[in-house]
Each structure stands twice: as C-alpha cells, then as structure tokens.
Amino acid sequence: MTVFDNESTPMVTPSEVIEHVYCPRFTYYMNCLNIPQHEGLRYKVLKGRTLHEKRETANRDYLRKKLGCTDKDISVYLTSRNIGVRGMIDEVLYLSDNTLAPLDYKYAEYTDYTFETHRVQSTLYALLIMENYQKPVHKGFICYAKSENRIKEIVYTEKDFCYAKGAVREVFDVILRGYYPERTQWQNRCIDCCYRNICV
Numbered sequence: 001m002t003v004f005d006n007e008s009t010p011m012v013t014p015s016e017v018i019e020h021v022y023c024p025r026f027t028y029y030m031n032c033l034n035i036p037q038h039e040g041l042r043y044k045v046l047k048g049r050t051l052h053e054k055r056e057t058a059n060r061d062y063l064r065k066k067l068g069c070t071d072k073d074i075s076v077y078l079t080s081r082n083i084g085v086r087g088m089i090d091e092v093l094y095l096s097d098n099t100l101a102p103l104d105y106k107y108a109e110y111t112d113y114t115f116e117t118h119r120v121q122s123t124l125y126a127l128l129i130m131e132n133y134q135k136p137v138h139k140g141f142i143c144y145a146k147s148e149n150r151i152k153e154i155v156y157t158e159k160d161f162c163y164a165k166g167a168v169r170e171v172f173d174v175i176l177r178g179y180y181p182e183r184t185q186w187q188n189r190c191i192d193c194c195y196r197n198i199c200v
C-alpha cells in the first residue's frame with residue numbers, strides 16, 4: 001500500500017541530497033543557518049524549468065522506441081517515509097521486461113563520466129519508484145539536453161542503494177544535530193563556491 005506524505009513527516013528532496021553529496025557543508029549553511037545559495041544558481045533553475053516544459057512534446061515517441069519502453073508516467077510526485085525522501089520524477093518508464101525505470105532530464109552536457117550527484121539522484125528516484133509502484137527497478141536513464149538529448153543508462157548496484165540511503169541519513173543527521181560537517185575533500189569545488197567567504 002502506498003503511504004502518502006502527510007506533510008508532517010520530515011523529508012528531504014533528492015536535490016538537497018545531491019547538494020550534500022557535493023559538499024556536506026551546503027546542508028549546514030542552507031538548513032541550519034538558513035543562508036540561501038547565490039542568486040546565480042537561479043539561472044540553472046530557470047533553465048531547468050523551461051526544459052521541463054519542452055521535454056514532454058519533444059521526446060515522447062523517440063524515447064519510447066529507443067529505450068524499449070511500453071508506457072510512461074510524466075512528472076510523478078512520490079514520497080517515502082521509509083527513507084525520508086520526497087520528490088518529483090521527470091518520467092517513470094515502463095520497460096518491456098516488466099520493470100520500471102526513472103528518466104531524469106538534465107540541462108547539462110553528456111560525458112562518459114557519470115557524476116556522483118547524478119547517480120545518487122537517479123538511485124533515490126529508483127528507491128521511490130520501487131516502494132510506491134511495488135515493482136523492480138534495475139536501471140535508470142539520464143537525458144542530457146545540451147548534448148542533443150543523449151541518453152545515459154545507469155545500472156544500479158546494491159552499493160548504490162546503500163550509498164544513497166546513507167547520504168539521506170547524513171543529511172538528517174546534520175539538520176537534526178546541527179553539527180558543522182567536514183568540508184568536501186575536493187578543494188576545487190571551493191573555488192567558485194558561494195559560501196567560500198564564510199567557510200573556514
């Protein structure tokens with residue numbers, strides 16, 4: 001049975017989780033100190049919105065054929081009290097082998113390397129779909145809009161599921177305990193970070 005979000009259950013979004021994966025201090029600055037991110041990031045958000053509006057007509061039949069999908073649900077809002085996540089999934093695809101798969105549109109360029117953040121987000125969508133649809137999810141897809149909608153397939157492993165759930169637990173841990181987390185180990189992320197002036 002689907003458990004609906006009753007608004008009082010504490011939940012985080014996949015976006016909050018990927019910001020945490022990028023640097024755990026983002027969680028602290030945004031959620032514990034309420035310091036919003038730079039306005040510049042709005043650009044990406046707005047671009048993302050436009051992309052959401054266009055994608056539904058642009059890709060419908062093309063993707064269905066290419067990915068072997070028999071049907072799909074568009075813009076699906078799902079929640080899970082088990083893992084404490086709520087989010088809107090661009091598309092839930094029904095595959096011909098009777099499994100489901102999330103499809104996520106990114107306003108980004110395709111690279112051979114799959115960013116950890118993209119992978120975690122897709123994995124969280126997979127967990128949400130499995131719980132709410134009660135069907136297996138073995139793989140997901142990311143569509144890169146800046147590379148002519150090139151598609152990347154992600155095959156999930158048990159390690160992915162554990163990692164994604166662990167990342168959610170970490171976000172809650174920082175928010176609930178209010179402690180100052182370690183900085184990211186990737187120093188190049190600090191160069192153009194909006195928090196660099198207050199981050200010690």
Ligand code: SF4
Binds near residue numbers: 025184193199
């Ligand atoms: S300056 Fe570096 S450590 Fe601090 S929040 Fe930004 S990315 Fe994280």
